[in-house]
Amino acid sequence: MSEVHEVPVIDDPLADALRALRMDGLFYCPSMLTSPWGVDLPEMTGCLWFHVITAGTCIVRGSDGREHRASRGDVVVFPHGGQHTAFDLPDVATPTVFDLPHEYFSEQYAVMRHGGGGDLTTLICGVVRFDHPAARSLLELLPDMIHVNTALDEERWHWFPGLLSLMASETRQPKPGGEAVVTRLCDILVIQTIRSWIDTDPDAQRGWIGALRDPVIGRAIALIHRDPARDWTVETLAGEVAMSRSGFAARFTELVGESPKHYVTNWRMQVAKDLLADREQSILSIAQSLGYSSEAAFSRAFKRVVGMPPSAARRDPEPPGRSPSR
DSSP: OOOOOOOOOOOOHHHHHHHTOOEEEEEEEEEEEESSOEEEEOOOTTOEEEEEEEESEEEEEETTSOEEEEETTEEEEETTOOOEEEESSTTOOOOBGGGSOEEEEETTEEEEEEESSSSEEEEEEEEEEEOSHHHHHHHHTSOSOEEEEGGGOTTTTTTHHHHHHHHHHHHHSOOTTHHHHHHHHHHHHHHHHHHHHHHHOGGGGSHHHHHHHSTTHHHHHHHHHHOTTSOOOHHHHHHHTTOOHHHHHHHHHHHHSSOHHHHHHHHHHHHHHHHHTOTTSOHHHHHHHTTOSSHHHHHHHHHHHHSSOHHHHHHSOOOOOOOOOO
């Protein structure tokens, strides 16, 4: 009889957060743009915009008016789905991207051709959404825009030129299975861009992400995430990480920005919002799965944190952003 080996649990809360970055792709759009060209990308609430420049150059202007020049090999991400424009020349018209014609290959994949017939710039643009609570908590801490110039960090992005060539080949001429290849590669690039920001930006060393990196508080956060239904108290959490009650409470609050008690409740409500999307699961069963003895107690906590009762959140979940019309 073969021996069964138990896989050890590795306490790495930051890795857990990155593992939760599984995307729900709303729309992917290879774009063939000839000079002069310009497009407006409107705000997409609760979503993330991304652009991969596969040929040529362009200027990306955020809602704050700041402009960033991007060229082949660059990746530009708007983690909060903020409004922005992209163009190749100053003062060019920027019609809303959703009002331009698209050639659809599926509900979530279309090619756009736009511009005046001059020099070609090709982009792969898209809108994705992250539904896991850990992913949303991470995304909230990201800046309004992340611009990665892969040529300036060849050691970290040494694998990117080959991937970029594959993406360009798949979008140049539609092939069987091309949609699956392009969308999966885009998902990888978005996650890699976020990882690059975490590894290199000083702001990633502070706040919730900084707390995840802390060997003591990070372990406590991981325990809460993995078992939100447990009756977590300051005492039980402190005992799990071998700290005094007062020392743990002070350190947790300093790094996370809220008390352990508040964090446990807020995390439960984030998980609850996802569970409420499953309309076949009763509110009582959701309450019990999160450690509440009654639906009333859960409903009071949910309304206090979210601002509406669970029944209202189930009827009116946050809508996804707008997609191009066909």
